[in-house]
Amino acid sequence: xxxxxxxxxxxxxxxxxxxxxxxxxxxxxxxxxxxxxxxxxxxxxxxxxxxxxxxxxxxxxxxxxxxxxxxxxxxxxxxxxxxxxxxxxxxxxxxxxxxxxxxxxxxxxxxxxxxxxxxxxxxxxxxxxxxxxxxxxxxxxxxxxxxxxxxxxxxxxxxxxxxxxxxxxxxxxxxxxxxxxxxxxxxxxxxxxxxxxxxxxxxxxxxxxxxxxxxxxxxxxxxxxxxxxxxxxxxxxxxxxxxxxxxxxxxxxxxxxxxxxxxxxxxxxxxxxxxxxxxxxxxxxxxxxxxxxxxxxxxxxxxxxxxxxxxxxxxxxxxxxxxxxxxxxxxxxxxxxxxxxxxxxxxxxxxxxxxxxxxxxxxxxxxxxxxxxxxxxxxxxxxxxxxxxxxxxxxxxxxxxxxxxxxxxxxxxxxxxxxxxxxxxxxxxxxxxxxxxxxxxxxxxxxxxxxxxxxxxxxxxxxxxxxxxxxxxxxxxxxxxxxxxxxxxxxxxxxxxxxxxxxxxxxxxxxxxxxxxxxxxxxxxxxxxxxxxxxxxxxxxxxxxxxxxxxxxxxxxxxxxxxxxxxxxxxxxxxxxxxxxxxxxxxxxxxxxxxxxxxxxxxxxxxxxxxxxxxxxxxxxxxxxxxxxxxxxxxxxxxxxxxxxxxxxxxxxxxxxxxxxxxxxxxxxxxxxxxxxxxxxxxxxxxxxxxxxxxxxxxxxxxxxxxxxxxxxxxxxxxxxxxxxxxxxxxxxxxxxxxxxxxxxxxxxxxxxxxxxxxxxxxxxxxxxxxxxxxxxxxxxxxxxxxxxxxxxxxxxx
Numbered sequence: 001x002x003x004x005x006x007x008x009x010x011x012x013x014x015x016x017x018x019x020x021x022x023x024x025x026x027x028x029x030x031x032x033x034x035x036x037x038x039x040x041x042x043x044x045x046x047x048x049x050x051x052x053x054x055x056x057x058x059x060x061x062x063x064x065x066x067x068x069x070x071x072x073x074x075x076x077x078x079x080x081x082x083x084x085x086x087x088x089x090x091x092x093x094x095x096x097x098x099x100x101x102x103x104x105x106x107x108x109x110x111x112x113x114x115x116x117x118x119x120x121x122x123x124x125x126x127x128x129x130x131x132x133x134x135x136x137x138x139x140x141x142x143x144x145x146x147x148x149x150x151x152x153x154x155x156x157x158x159x160x161x162x163x164x165x166x167x168x169x170x171x172x173x174x175x176x177x178x179x180x181x182x183x184x185x186x187x188x189x190x191x192x193x194x195x196x197x198x199x200x201x202x203x204x205x206x207x208x209x210x211x212x213x214x215x216x217x218x219x220x221x222x223x224x225x226x227x228x229x230x231x232x233x234x235x236x237x238x239x240x241x242x243x244x245x246x247x248x249x250x251x252x253x254x255x256x257x258x259x260x261x262x263x264x265x266x267x268x269x270x271x272x273x274x275x276x277x278x279x280x281x282x283x284x285x286x287x288x289x290x291x292x293x294x295x296x297x298x299x300x301x302x303x304x305x306x307x308x309x310x311x312x313x314x315x316x317x318x319x320x321x322x323x324x325x326x327x328x329x330x331x332x333x334x335x336x337x338x339x340x341x342x343x344x345x346x347x348x349x350x351x352x353x354x355x356x357x358x359x360x361x362x363x364x365x366x367x368x369x370x371x372x373x374x375x376x377x378x379x380x381x382x383x384x385x386x387x388x389x390x391x392x393x394x395x396x397x398x399x400x401x402x403x404x405x406x407x408x409x410x411x412x413x414x415x416x417x418x419x420x421x422x423x424x425x426x427x428x429x430x431x432x433x434x435x436x437x438x439x440x441x442x443x444x445x446x447x448x449x450x451x452x453x454x455x456x457x458x459x460x461x462x463x464x465x466x467x468x469x470x471x472x473x474x475x476x477x478x479x480x481x482x483x484x485x486x487x488x489x490x491x492x493x494x495x496x497x498x499x500x501x502x503x504x505x506x507x508x509x510x511x512x513x514x515x516x517x518x519x520x521x522x523x524x525x526x527x528x529x530x531x532x533x534x535x536x537x538x539x540x541x542x543x544x545x546x547x548x549x550x551x552x553x554x555x556x557x558x559x560x561x562x563x564x565x566x567x568x569x570x571x572x573x574x575x576x577x578x579x580x581x582x583x584x585x586x587x588x589x590x591x592x593x594x595x596x597x598x599x600x601x602x603x604x605x606x607x608x609x610x611x612x613x614x615x616x617x618x619x620x621x622x623x624x625x626x627x628x629x630x631x632x633x634x635x636x637x638x639x640x641x642x643x644x645x646x647x648x649x650x651x652x653x654x655x656x657x658x659x660x661x662x663x664x665x666x667x668x669x670x671x672x673x674x675x676x677x678x679x680x681x682x683x684x685x686x687x688x689x690x691x692x693x694x695x696x697x698x699x700x701x702x703x704x705x706x707x708x709x710x711x712x713x714x715x716x717x718x719x720x721x722x723x724x725x726x727x728x729x730x731x732x733x734x735x736x737x738x739x740x741x742x743x744x745x746x747x748x749x750x751x752x753x754x755x756x757x758x759x760x761x762x763x764x765x766x767x768x769x770x771x772x773x774x775x776x777x778x779x780x781x782x783x784x785x786x787x788x789x790x791x792x793x794x795x796x797x798x
Contacts (some may be wrong), residue, residue, distance in 0.1 A: 003152075004160070007282045007447050008678070010043055010094055013075070013217065016609065017483040019225065019431075021419060023369040023577075024540065025189060027074065027142065033694050034202075034246060034744065036358050040710075042750055049723075051795070052279055053278055053280055053281040053286050053287075053288045053289065054279055054288045054292075054632040055287050055288065056287045056288045056291040056292035056296070057287055057291065057319060057320075057692075058319065058360070058522070059287075059290070059291045059295060059318075059319060059320070059321040059701075060291060060295040060296050060321075060359065060369060061363045061753055062363060062366055062367050063301070063690075064299050064301065064370065064455060064605075065299065065301065065604060065683070065684075065685055065686065066267055066299070066301060066685050066686040067267065067678065068267070068301055068370055068371075068372075068374050069119055069564055070315055070371050070374075071368070071370045071371070071372075071373040071374035074369075074370075074373040075237035075365075075366045075369035075370040075372070075373055076366055078108070078369055078373075079110060079362055079365045079366050079369060081135060082105070082108075082350055082365065084348055084352070084358070084361070085158075085348050085539070086116070087103055087345045087361050087362070087364075087365050087612050088201070088343065088344060088347040088348040088351070089103055089344060090102055090103070090105075090322075090365050090368060090477075091323060091324050091325065091343050091347060091361070091364050091365065091368070092325055092328045092341055092343040092344040092347065093115075093325060093326040093327040093328030093329075094327075094328050094400075094401060094402060094717055095327070095329075095395035095399040095400045095401060095402075095407065096112075096114075096389075096392075096402065096404055097114070097384050097386070097388050097389035097392060097400075097404055097406075097429065098112075098114040098115055098124070098210065098384065098392065098393060098471065099115055099116055099117050099123065099308075099392065099394055100114075100115030100116075100164070100166070100305075100308075101113070101114060101115065101291075101327075101328075101395075101528060102115075102215065102368075103402055107184070109637050110378075111381075113164060113368075113372070114161050114162050114163050115160075115162070115164040115166060115212075115326070116157060116160070116162040116164070116165065116166065116170070116388075117166050118166055118167055118184075119134055119165070119166070119167025119168050119169055119184055119562050120133050120134070120153075120575070120577070121153070121156075122157055122160055122388075122392040122414075124142070124388040124392055124733065125156070125385075125388060125391075125413060125414070125707075126387055126391070126411055127155075127158060127412065127413035127415060128160065128415060129152075129414075129415045129416060129417075129419065129422060129547035129577075129578060130422070130425055130572075130577045130578040131153050131257065131422055131425070131577050131578075132149065132422065132425045132429050132575070132576050132577040133183050133184065133554070133574055133575035133576070134168065134184050135168060135182060135183045135184075135185065135186065135555060135575070135578070135599060136187050136425070136426070136429035136572050136573075136574040136576050136577070136600040136656075137186065137188070137196065137425070137432075138185075138186035138187040138192060138196050138489065138573055138597050139198075139429045139431055139546075139572075139574060139596045139597060139598065139654075140425065140428045140429045140595075140596055140739075140759055141192070141203045141595075141596070141597050141599075141652075141714045141737055141739060142739050143195065143739070144786065145425055145429075146195070146196055146199035146200055146311070146682040147199045147200070147202060147203040147205070147426055147754070148203065149203065149421075150168070150199065150200040150202075150203030150204045150207075150336065150423065151203035151204065151207050152416075152418050152421060153165070153203075153204070153208060154203065154204040154205075154206075154208070154211075154418070155207050155211040155414070156206035156414040156415065156416075156418070157207075157209050157380075157637055158207060158208055158209050159382055159386060159414035160382070160384070160385045160412060160414055160714065161381075161382045161383050161385050161388075161408075162209060162271060162384075162386035163209065163210055163684045163687045164209070164210040164211075164212055164269070164439060165204055165209055165210070165211055165370070166214065166272070167185075167186045167188070167200070167204075167211065167212060167214065167261075168182070168185075168196070168197055168200040168211065168213065168214075168628055169181070169185040169213045169214055169215065169375065170186070170193055170194075170197050170214070170216075170259035170260050170262075170263060170275065171185065171186075171187065171216065171217055171218065171219045171220070171256060171259075171535070171638055172184075172185050172215075172219055172220050172221075173188060173189075173190065173193060173220065173222075173256060173259070173600045173635070174184065174187065174188030174189075174281060174555070174599075174600055174635070174636060174736055175188075175220040175611045175629070175635055176220060176221065176609070176612060176613050176629075177219055177524075177527055177555060177556035177600070177609050177613045178523050178524045178525070178527070178612070178613050179220060179347070179523055179524070179555075179613070179665050180445075180518050180519055180520060180521070180522050180523045180524055181222060181518070181519075181520050182383075182518075182554060182555045182600075183518055183553075183554030183555055183574065184520070186599060187599030187660050188599065188635060188636035188637070188651070189256035189599065189635075189636055189637070189651065189734055190254070190255050190259050191258070191733070191734045191735060191758075192599060192671060192734060192757055193258075193259040193260065193261040193325065194258050194261065194262035194263075194267065195737075197213065197259045197260070197263045197266070198262040198263065198265065198726075200264045201213070201263055201266040201267075201268045205267070205268075205269065205375060207267075207455060208375050208376060208377065208381075209648065210265075210270060210271045210371050210375060210377075211263075211268050211269055211270070212268070212269070212271035212272055212305070213260055213263035213264075213268045213270070213271045213272070213274035214253075214271065214274070214307070215259060215272050215274035215275070215307060216271050216272065216273050216274055216283065216289065216290075216294060216304075216624060217252070217256050217257065217260065217278060217283065217284075217289055217293075218245035218247055218256050218274070218276065218278050218629070219245070219274035219275065219276050220244060220245060220276075220613075220627070221276075221614065221627065222240060222520065222521055222522055222612045223446070223522075223523050223613055223614065224240070224243040224433050224522045224614070225242055225243065225245045225274075225275040225276055225617050226242050226275055226309065226310075227239075227240060227241050227242050227312075228240045231341065232614075236382065237262060237622075237689065238615075238622070239620075239622070239772060240244055240621070240623075240624060240625055241277065241620055241622055241623050241625060242274050242275055242276055242277055242279050242282070242624050242625065243614055243625040243626070243627050244276065244277035244278070244279065244623070244625065244627065245276050245277065245278055245460070245627050245629060246279055246280070246626055246627060246628050246629060247278075247279070247627075247629035247632075248507065248632065248764075248784050250571050250630060250632070250633070250634045250672060250726075250728075250761070250762045250764050251633055252293075253762035254308050254342045254761065254762050257293065257298075257635060260294070260298065261687050261757075262687070263687055264294075264298045264299065264300045264301075264686045264688075265405055265686055265687025265693065266380065266686075267301070267608035267686050268300075268302060269302045269303075269304075269374075270302045270303050270304070270305055270324075270371070271294060271300060271302060271304050271305075272305050272306070272307050272503070273286075273304055273305070273306055273310060273322060274291060274303075274307055274310065275307050275309075275310045276627075277741050279321070280623070280771050282310070282312050282313075283307045283310065283313055283491050284304075284307070284310045284312065284317050284320075285311075285312060285316040285317040285320045285322065285485065286320060287320035287321060289498060290304055290320055290321030290322060290607055290703060291320060291321040294321065294742040296446075296684075297684070297688055298684075298686070298687060298688050299488070299684035299687065299688060301367070301370065301684050302367060302370070302371055303324055303364065303367035303793070304321055304322050304323045304324070305322070305323065305325070305326050306322055306324070306325050306326050307326070307424060308327050308394070309327075310325055311325040311342055311343075311372070311577075312342075313327075313342060314342035314343065314347065314350065315350060315355055315356060316479070316578075317346070317388050318322050318343075318356055318364070319356070319360065322695070323363075323364040323367050323368060324368060325341065325342060325343045327395065327634075328343070328344065329392060330339050336518050336704070341500050345737065347361070353754075360748070363554045363566070366789070367716075367738070368661060371430065372692075374393045375522070382520065383405075383406060383408040383410060383596045384406060385406045385408070385409075385411070386406035386410045386411050387410045387411045387412075388490070389404070394503050399443065400606070409576075412707050413771070416498075419578065419579055422577045422578055422579045422583075423577075423579035423582045423586070424582025424583075424592075425577065425583075426573070426577055426579050426580060426581040426582070426584070426601070426711075427584075427587050427591075427592040427594075427597050428576060428592070428595065428596060429573075429576060429651075430571055430574075430576065430583065430584065430587050430594055430596055431571065431572040431573075431594070431596040431654045432569070432570075432571055432594040432595060432645055432655040432656065432657075433562070433570040433572055433597075433598075433602075433653070433654070433655065434562055434567070434568070434569055434570040434585070434655070435569045435655050435657075436568050436569070436603060437546070437568045437581060439509070439546055439548055439568035439569040440548065440569045440587075440588060440590070441587075441589055441590025441655070442509060442588050442590070444480040444482065445482055445507075445509050446481075446482060446483065446508055447482065447483045447505045447507045447508050448473075448477065448483070448485070448507050448508060448509045448511060449481055449484075449485045449486070449487065449498070449505070449507040449509075449510040449511070449540075449544065450469075450470055450473060450474075450483055450484060450485070450486045450487075450488070450513070451486075451488065451493060451498070451510060451511070451512045451513070451536065451540050452488065452490060452493075452512045452513040452514050452533070452536055452624075453467045453488050453489065453490045453513075453515070453531055453597070454469065454514050454515035454550075454551075454552050454630065455470045455473075455488055455511070455513035456469070456470040456471075456486065456488045456511035462528050464733070468511075468621045469513050469550070469580060469581045469584060470486060470488070470581070471581055471584050472515045472580075472581025472582045472584070472585045473511065473584070475564055475587045475589070476587075476589055482496065483505060485503060485504075485505070485507065488504075490531040490532055490533070490580075491532070493536050493539050493540065494532050494535045494536060494539055496542055497542065497674055498510075498539060498542070498543035499542065499543045501561075503543075507544055507546075508546065508550065509544070509546045509547075509548060509653070510540050510541075510543070510544035510546065510552065511548050511588070511732075512536060512537055512540050512545045512547060512548065512549045512550070513550050513552070514529040514530075514531075514533035514536065514537070514549065514550070514551050514552070515531070515533070515551070515552045515553065516528075516529050516530050516533075516552070516553035516554060516555075516557055517529055517530055517554075517734060518550065518553070518554030518555065518656065523613055523615070526606065527558045527606045528557065528558060529551060529553065529555055529557050529694055533551075534559075534561055535559055537549055537561040537564070537567060537671035538561060538564065541561065541564050541566035541567055542566075544566065545568075546566070546568050547564075547566050547567045548567075548569040548570075548571070548588070549561065549567060549569070549570045549571070549572060550567060550570075550571045550573055551570075551571070551583055552573050552574065552575060552580065553572065553574060553575075554574070555574075555600065555742055556600055556601075556603075557572075557602070557604065557635075558572065558604070558606055559602065559648060560602065562571060562648060567753055570588065570595075571584070571588075572598070574691050575766045590657065591711065593654065593656055593657045593658065593709055593712070594656055594657065594711075595654070595711055595712035595714060595739070596654050596658060597652045597653060597654035597714055597716075597782075597783065598649055598650070598651055598652060598654060598783075599651070600636060600651060601604055601636075601640055601647050601649070601650055601651050602645065602647065602648045602649040603636050603640070603645075603647050603648060603758060604647065604648050608640075608645060608647070609639075610631050610634065610639045611629070611631045611635065611639075612643075613627070613645070614626065614627040617778075622795055630730050633728055633730050634731065636651060637650060637651035637652075637725065637732075637738050637784045638731075638733065641730060641731045641784065642730055643733055643783075646752045647785075650783050650784050650785040650786075651734075651782040651783065652714075652716050652734070652782070652783035652784045652786075653782075653784075653785075653786070654714070654783075655697035656707075656708045656709075656712075656713075657707075658705055658706075658707030658708065658709035658710070658711045658712050658744065659705075659706045659707040660703060660705055660707075660713040660715075660742070661703070661704045661705060661706050661788060662701050662703050662704075662715050662780055662781055662782065662788040662789055663701070663704075663788060663789050664700075664701060664702045664789065665699060665701045665778065665789035665790065665791040666699070666701075666753075666791065667697065667698060667699050667700070667793065668699075668700050669793065673793055675696060675771060675796055676771075676773075676796075677770050677796055678763075678766060678768050678769070678770055678771075679691035679692055679760075679773050680771060689769075691756055692755065692756050692757040692760070692769055693755050693756070693757065694756055695753045695754065695755055695794065696754060696755065696756050696759065696771075696795070697754040697759065698751060698752070698753050698754065699717065699736075699752045699754065699778055699780075699791060699792065700750065700751050701715060701717075701737040701748055701749070701750050701752075701780050701789060702747055702748075703715050703742065703747065703749075703750050704742070704745075704747040705742035705744050705745060705746050705747075706745075706747070707744060708744045709744065710739070710741070710742065710744060711738050711742065712740065712741055712742075713739075713740050713741075713742055713782070714737060714738070714739050714782065715738055715750050715781070715782065716736070716737045716780065716781060716782060716783065716784070717734070717735050717736035717737065717752045717778060717779070717780045718732040718733060718734055718735060718778070718779045718780070718784060718787070719732070719733055719734075719735045719758070719759065719776055719777070719778055719779075720732055720776065720778075721772060721776060722772045722773060722774030722775055722776060722794075723773045723774055724773045724798065725761055725772045726761065729761060732779065732784060734784070735752070735754060735758045735759075735778075736752035736753075736754070736758075738750045738751075738752070752780075756769065756771065757769055759771055759776065759795060771795055771796055772796070773794075773796045773798040774796075774798055775793065775794045776793045776794070776795065777790060777791075777792055778791045778792075778793060
């Protein structure tokens with residue numbers, strides 16, 4: 001970290017490469033300020049597969065392809081009116097009412113940009129809604145739900161004056177179940193997460209608000225995500241650098257880049273570079289990651305902003321492809337140094353002395369303004385609600401350097417009728433994991449017990465999201481004339497036991513509500529439910545032979561109580577938003593037939609999972625925090641399948657109050673005619689080579705409701721690649737899904753359109769996506785281990 005007084009003197013030094021800034025053994029020394037083109041592909045013979053990040057310069061210019069051509073012309077015309085100082089400050093965040101702020105330019109009638117968290121609600125927004133979390137939305141396996149959720153969320157953001165939503169999240173993907181932020185993202189699978197990213201971005205931007213795809217890339221842990229700084233505030237170096245995610249080229253493309261390709265294809269306005277290093281180089285100054293992969297290979301047309309405090313250089317970050325630094329100043333020990341920035345005045349000086357070209361600065365601002373014009377944000381856009389400023393803990397009003405002029409009403413109520421939709425989404429996202437002895441749905445029980453501290457108001461510690469459970473179920477019980485008894489103190493239940501509490505009437509059913517806390521900035525240290533949740537279940541089950549467990553959690557919880565014969569039903573509700581109680585009541589009482597599926601694997605034991613987080617290092621070298629992604633492609637269910645490990649509940653698993661079947665998997669395509677192994681070279685469009693998104697094969701299946709309750713079936717298609725594919729290819733990979741409403745006895749045809757990318761692997765030698773020769777085995781069913789029909793297909797002969 002460089003303090004304000006040292007910034008200017010150190011600025012020019014940052015133009016030269018340094019350790020951690022992409023210097024590779026035996027590689028040419030590159031000078032980011034020079035305008036020449038050089039890229040060294042990963043995994044070349046002179047390098048080991050990890051620990052280096054090749055250089056790639058210059059940063060590609062926006063060309064407006066993919067529908068932004070008109071907006072690009074407007075942006076260029078507008079940017080030509082700016083002074084150098086105005087351009088530099090547009091690339092530099094400032095303290096203000098929003099989490100991130102770009103200053104207004106009154107002479108051009110530009111009111112600035114308001115960047116706000118977050119992907120589940122407006123972080124700083126009174127009278128706004130709390131939607132289902134990312135992991136909940138992914139558990140729905142419902143494209144329309146994903147779009148509608150995002151669209152409604154963006155409507156609220158826009159009404160509050162937000163120009164940019166800091167979401168959705170494609171990283172963390174879920175490499176490790178211990179990651180603290182997987183609930184903000186979607187699924188431990190690149191295909192499902194890619195669909196979630198694309199639908200979410202379309203929903204947000206159709207509402208006129210810019211989406212921000214984050215965090216690019218391989219950001220899979222919170223521990224040591226930022227460098228450790230010396231206690232001396234004037235130190236110019238840090239003690240230990242942020243953790244480096246070390247992964248090979250194929251893993252980077254097939255796992256972690258995959259969902260971001262969907263995001264770029266959806267024409268996402270902006271992308272956020274992550275805190276971590278990638279193969280030794282900070283993400284926000286990693287030219288291979290930003291210039292070569294994101295802006296080059298994927299054809300990203302928007303702007304790259306830093307995560308808050310993830311900027312560690314000036315010229316290196318700019319020439320490596322970062323376009324905007326946020327929040328603008330430095331963050332040290334949780335406090336904002338508003339007077340210092342690597343950008344701002346230093347960027348102006350760098351342009352004046354020729355270290356950064358005006359051409360590069362112009363491209364940065366044109367990239368920032370093109371989506372602004374593309375979405376029509378210059379036309380009658382709502383002003384920032386003045387009530388958000390006092391709620392801003394990142395930059396409270398006494399830190400603002402600019403006098404913000406607010407217009408329009410304050411404390412706007414932007415909720416509309418979204419609560420009804422959130423209730424539907426909460427039910428559609430709830431996964432039924434176990435249901436025996438006809439435990440569910442509830443059929444007007446005479447007497448129930450509600451237990452567990454997640455069912456009601458806070459009793460013993462940090463609250464999560466379950467305050468609404470008790471009231472909603474009690475209201476429903478009153479309609480049925482059901483007596484409700486509540487025991488919400490976990491400690492009392494465990495220490496005393498229900499049998500010792502002199503319960504007046506023995507219950508017909510016991511509903512146990514448990515929770516698991518998860519948050520940004522810290523990783524999980526265990527996978528059990530909080531507040532001694534497992535013991536709570538065991539105590540209740542001793543007393544009640546019809547114990548129903550409902551969990552609110554950010555992700556994976558091991559569930560040893562699932563083996564207890566008195567635990568008759570288990571529901572995983574994740575973080576279901578403000579209508580949590582009504583949503584779970586709808587499921588419990590059968591008003592909604594559950595259809596959600598797990599977006600991850602629930603193993604029997606914590607130790608069954610691979611890919612542990614790097615939580616400590618035994619040495620104290622500056623660059624010693626290294627996270628080795630040695631599992632390569634074996635992320636999530638791929639690992640369990642590759643090693644034939646039994647699991648409690650597999651990826652894609654979820655029960656219903658009815659039963660389904662799938663058969664007659666067949667193709668409607670006579671043959672994959674004229675397919676070449678490598679895609680035809682075409683000009684890059686947003687998302688990459690457009691040939692990768694072309695449908696090359698179509699598969700159909702018949703799905704039937706074989707039970708007596710109407711409901712949604714979620715058929716899933718997986719692919720087993722031919723034996724000619726390189727070693728390390730997972731046995732089964734998700735490549736399609738659908739959500740189909742079926743009446744009892746009804747059968748419908750579902751269609752899976754396979755794009756070229758879906759049947760290709762990343763060829764590290766050709767640096768392209770290759771369809772392998774030989775027979776593919778397509779498998780369709782209702783989870784990653786429940787296949788009902790297979791189909792062998794050869795796309796390219798050997």
